[in-house]
Amino acid sequence: MAVASDIAALPARERGRSWLLRFLVKLGSLIVSVVLTVLGLLLVTFMIGRVIPVDPLLAMVGDRASEEIRARAAAEMGLDLPLWQQFIRYLGDVLQGDLGNSVLSGQPVLTDIGRFFPATLELATTATLLGVCLGVPLGVLAATRHGRWQDQIIRIVALAGYSVPVFWLGLVGLLLFYAKLDWVAGPGRIDVAYEYSIEPVTGLMLVDTLLAHDTDAFFDALSHLILPASVLGYFSLAYITRMTRSLMLAELGHEYIVAARVKGLPERRVIWRHAVGNIMVPLITTIALSYAYLLEGAVLTETVFAWPGLGLYITQSLFSADLTAVLGATIVIGLVFIGLNLLSDVLYTLVDPRAT
Template sequence: MGRSNTANPAISPANNHNACGIKPRTEPQDLAFEPNTLDASPRAIKLPWASGRAGRFIVGLAGFVISVALTFLGLLAITFFIGRVVPIDPQGDFGKSVSTGKPVIEDLKRVFPATLEMATIGIIIGMVLGIPMGVYAASHRGTVRDQIIRVIGLFGYAVPAFWLGLVGLAIFYAKLKWVSGPGRVDIFYDGLVTPVTGLMLVDSLIAGETEIFWNALSHLILPAGVLGFFSLAYIARMTRSFMLDQLAQEYVTTARVKGVPERLVIWRHAFRPILVPLITVCGLSYAGLLEGSVMVEKIFSWPGIGNYLTAALLNADMSAVLGATLVIGAVFIGINKISDALYRILDPRAR
């Protein structure tokens, strides 16, 4: 009987290696087709430039820029869609104002700094007074002082802006003569300061006109104070709410048990964690002052973007309306994005 040429599986090289406890060698070409030898997870696939802290910063910055661009593009699309519906054909350059006969962009450069100046002083008043009031109310919860601060906050939510402005004019301007009346400066100071930044307080100091500076501040303090009161009410209420949450935490109780002074417990242990959400609150309040100052500007004859927008609406000046709307929307987007960026910087958990 002839010998068969078929190899016996029992004595094949692979089985011989296994029998001896030796793992068969895997060739490179076989390794490429092994299903479990490559990690296909997204974490394993990293771009060279996206690794490390610098890479994460670049990716985050790119996402921030894309988000701002897409948001502003949506604002442009909505605004110019509205412009197509009304009887006007936007050209993309804001056009010329029917009311003033000047390009809208020049009018906006003139009126927006006035609103920015008033809103900035208003938010400073709201932050300087509102944050301590909220902290004080939370640390004295249930007392008469807490109730007074809460009533002030409720009053700031309920009272109309035009009513508060009229009362302020009647008391502090007409009766007490503590502040100047409507307008940005007295009529005989108008036009004496060359606009550099558009901010009257800054430009008067640059020009060395201290008398005009104090006159402009006297005109500014009442409308900015009205805006600051509404900002104060909002910031104080939110600060109180944040502080009550923190004062109920166990680490605050532990600090008090250890004998840490109450001042340090409040401002170091309880107040620091609320700085991040307070930034968002103050940013939203600032944006609200910039876009919601129409009534205040109208009452005080303040030459800002709110007064300009009101006049444009009454005169059916749609080029001016679209331009002012775009500027207000762009500022609102910018402030929100800056708040988000500060949030990420101060809170590592949000990175």
């Protein structure tokens, strides 16, 4: 009896070891790929800082500084070292959380990013939620009504989202909904009357106003957020709708969908449980990429709406030739992409255990 039980238990042990081995191999390859990606990101940003025809010494000491002052500043910044030594020094500084000091603000770049990034995070997150909540159902509807008038209208709406320039749409939105109809608040993140009465706890204005128990400030911040989030969310909606439609059209052509319908399963269950369930892995990738692009590509939206986020910070730094701030923000954006890709991998295993 004991021998029989040991034999029966052996395949389970082997399966457990095999799963553990696959998990460790995937974890190791994931760590190696992340390390190589981060090193590549840092190398690219370092080379950009050396290739762009902007003199960092000029931005730091001015154009009237003597050669002695320039030489001293170059030594302090390590610009007198060979290129490979400069990269090693740059790599060590970044790994310690030192992205340099901004010429424009005189503060560490990481401090500036910590002040500006929450605004971009709040804007991009709201826009992505709008894109997902509307884009996925619209994409599913377009696929299930393929070739009909619903499909045509949804395709036109999605195509317009790719075609209309974001700055034009933002200006028209401000003119119509703010200047003419007065439905929403204007540029900025919150009214001046509330700006200094809200203590920045999380950096997210909606959360901070709720923590301060100030409902008037909350609705004012929400009124400022609605229009830029809707403009940015429209582009997220267009991308997610088109990708969901394409994925669903391919999935609805599989034989198991026909078999489920022949068995008499309700159409709602066939569509939302079986078809949508099987496109979740590529759909997660689509949503993650859309979110990352909104975090990185909100420059025009933030400029039009005077939204004090990372995009506006990069724009102001570019106009001021503050290369240190621009490269620091670029590193943060790159790390956001890497982090979202890692999050996608984790969600894959939760949605589809076969991904392990």
